[in-house]
Amino acid sequence: ENIMEANDSIAEEIRGKLAAHQVLAINLMSAPGAGKTTLLEQTIQRLKELGMRVGVIEGDIATTRDADRLQKFDIPIVQINTGSACHLDANMIRNAVNSLDCSTLDILIIENVGNLVCPAEFKIGEDHKVMMLSVTEGDEKPLKYPLMFRESSVMLINKMDLLPYTNFNIDEARSNASRINPHLTIFALSCTTGEGLDAWLGWLTSQLMKKH
Amino acid sequence: ENIMEANDSIAEEIRGKLAAHQVLAINLMSAPGAGKTTLLEQTIQRLKELGMRVGVIEGDIATTRDADRLQKFDIPIVQINTGSACHLDANMIRNAVNSLDCSTLDILIIENVGNLVCPAEFKIGEDHKVMMLSVTEGDEKPLKYPLMFRESSVMLINKMDLLPYTNFNIDEARSNASRINPHLTIFALSCTTGEGLDAWLGWLTSQLMKKH
Numbered sequence: 502e503n504i505m506e507a508n509d510s511i512a513e514e515i516r517g518k519l520a521a522h523q524v525l526a527i528n529l530m531s532a533p534g535a536g537k538t539t540l541l542e543q544t545i546q547r548l549k550e551l552g553m554r555v556g557v558i559e560g561d562i563a564t565t566r567d568a569d570r571l572q573k574f575d576i577p578i579v580q581i582n583t584g585s586a587c588h589l590d591a592n593m594i595r596n597a598v599n600s601l602d603c604s605t606l607d608i609l610i611i612e613n614v615g616n617l618v619c620p621a622e623f624k625i626g627e628d629h630k631v632m633m634l635s636v637t638e639g640d641e642k643p644l645k646y647p648l649m650f651r652e653s654s655v656m657l658i659n660k661m662d663l664l665p666y667t668n669f670n671i672d673e674a675r676s677n678a679s680r681i682n683p684h685l686t687i688f689a690l691s692c693t694t695g696e697g698l699d700a701w702l703g704w705l706t707s708q709l710m711k712k713h
Numbered sequence: 714e715n716i717m718e719a720n721d722s723i724a725e726e727i728r729g730k731l732a733a734h735q736v737l738a739i740n741l742m743s744a745p746g747a748g749k750t751t752l753l754e755q756t757i758q759r760l761k762e763l764g765m766r767v768g769v770i771e772g773d774i775a776t777t778r779d780a781d782r783l784q785k786f787d788i789p790i791v792q793i794n795t796g797s798a799c800h801l802d803a804n805m806i807r808n809a810v811n812s813l814d815c816s817t818l819d820i821l822i823i824e825n826v827g828n829l830v831c832p833a834e835f836k837i838g839e840d841h842k843v844m845m846l847s848v849t850e851g852d853e854k855p856l857k858y859p860l861m862f863r864e865s866s867v868m869l870i871n872k873m874d875l876l877p878y879t880n881f882n883i884d885e886a887r888s889n890a891s892r893i894n895p896h897l898t899i900f901a902l903s904c905t906t907g908e909g910l911d912a913w914l915g916w917l918t919s920q921l922m923k924k925h
């Protein structure tokens with residue numbers, strides 16, 4: 502309990518700092534390989550076209566592979582390697598945020614460690630938790646890993662281009678998710694084909710407007 | 714450290730009990746939705762045809778969905794719901810093993826909680842850790858989540874039927890995995906089409922013979 506209290510007070514400090522600069526902060530989570538970095542590639546491209554200033558904090562156990570994939574966008578990126586921790590916590594994010602110039606950002610997206618369990622337990626100063634479920638994982642995941650879906654504001658159903666090759670039932674997935682969290686906003690998309698990305702971008706920009 | 718020591722001594726107790734009955738114990742791990750339960754459906758069917766006596770311990774955060782899928786095989790199954798823990802530990806397995814009659818089993822397969830990180834840290838009395846990577850997750854996962862690959866004896870590359878629709882490079886995945894663990898035995902398979910399952914069954918039965 503003390504660990505969580507200490508974490509939450511650091512998270513509040515981060516929120517305050519980001520709010521002072523009206524930076525929207527998103528905590529992006531999923532199982533490993535659901536498509537978070539691919540989503541970032543598509544999202545950063547479009548946000549830049551809209552004239553938004555984007556920063557990214559990448560969280561991984563090891564390697565800079567994800568940050569390397571995003572270097573081509575020439576935006577501020579901080580890579581955190583946890584070494585063994587299966588989630589990001591507020592202390593790690595405070596250090597990363599302190600190394601960024603928040604006065605130059607509109608949106609900060611934090612890509613968490615690939616894990617459908619522990620990242621959902623930690624506040625890290627974000628305005629919203631956004632989780633991603635890919636159609637290849639199975640439509641019952643909201644029931645089997647409930648906390649992730651309960652804590653998130655948005656569920657992105659990704660890899661819709663693969664739907665014809667799976668037994669994923671999208672209505673079942675939606676109703677399972679809504680049973681766990683009736684307030685969840687759900688978007689279906691494909692980060693490979695670009696299908697459904699406009700609705701996601703619309704949600705993101707409307708959240709930013711709210712912050713101003 | 715003390716937690717791990719206590720865990721390891723319980724794990725040794727479990728190993729001793731299973732060895733006394735010459736039961737081969739496998740700790741099956743993967744990211745959520747890689748195909749562990751589907752593999753069990755295929756594997757149990759074939760082991761029964763070979764006259765083997767199989768038991769399963771299912772580990773999940775919530776629901777009995779996975780155990781329910783295996784009820785049709787009429788084998789001993791114990792479902793563990795952790796509630797929040799992202800991995801199984803030796804204490805949970807000791808209780809589950811004590812509720813089984815090991816004298817009636819040849820092979821015990823423990824399906825761990827879907828998580829590519831923490832389950833690899835715990836000994837639970839198994840003879841081998843077997844991990845599964847599906848082609849839809851990405852070929853760089855061995856580098857990004859190294860412990861899972863380092864601790865495992867076998868890596869199963871699953872969902873090979875989806876390979877044509879992904880950018881997964883199987884040679885890259887093999888070389889990434891071998892870089893992390895040169896002793897890793899690697900099988901490529903599809904639990905949906907049945908491709909590659911014979912080699913996996915061959916490995917499993919040969920490990921059982923070694924135990925006798």
Ligand SMILES: Nc1nc2c(ncn2[C@@H]2O[C@H](COP(=O)(O)OP(=O)(O)OP(=O)(O)O)[C@@H](O)[C@H]2O)c(=O)[nH]1
Nearest residue numbers: 533534535536537538539615660691692693850851
């Ligand atoms: N078919 C298809 N593949 C996708 C899609 N989005 C991502 N992928 C693929 O899925 C694999 C994993 O994508 P990543 O973006 O690296 O996933 P991630 O969630 O960032 O992975 P971690 O950071 O390791 O947790 C890659 O091979 C991507 O090309 C999609 O919409 N459709």
Ligand SMILES: Nc1nc2c(ncn2[C@@H]2O[C@H](COP(=O)(O)OP(=O)(O)OP(=O)(O)O)[C@@H](O)[C@H]2O)c(=O)[nH]1
Nearest residue numbers: 638639745746747748749750751827872903904905
């Ligand atoms: N195309 C294809 N789909 C597969 C294959 N194996 C499993 N699946 C599908 O992948 C999804 C997840 O499979 P499961 O067996 O439930 O995965 P799991 O690893 O047991 O999931 P958790 O227990 O929640 O971690 C389901 O929709 C399966 O039908 C395969 O070889 N090919």
Ligand SMILES: [Mg+2]
Nearest residue numbers: 537538567612
């Ligand atoms: Mg990534």
Ligand SMILES: [Mg+2]
Nearest residue numbers: 749750779824
């Ligand atoms: Mg399962």
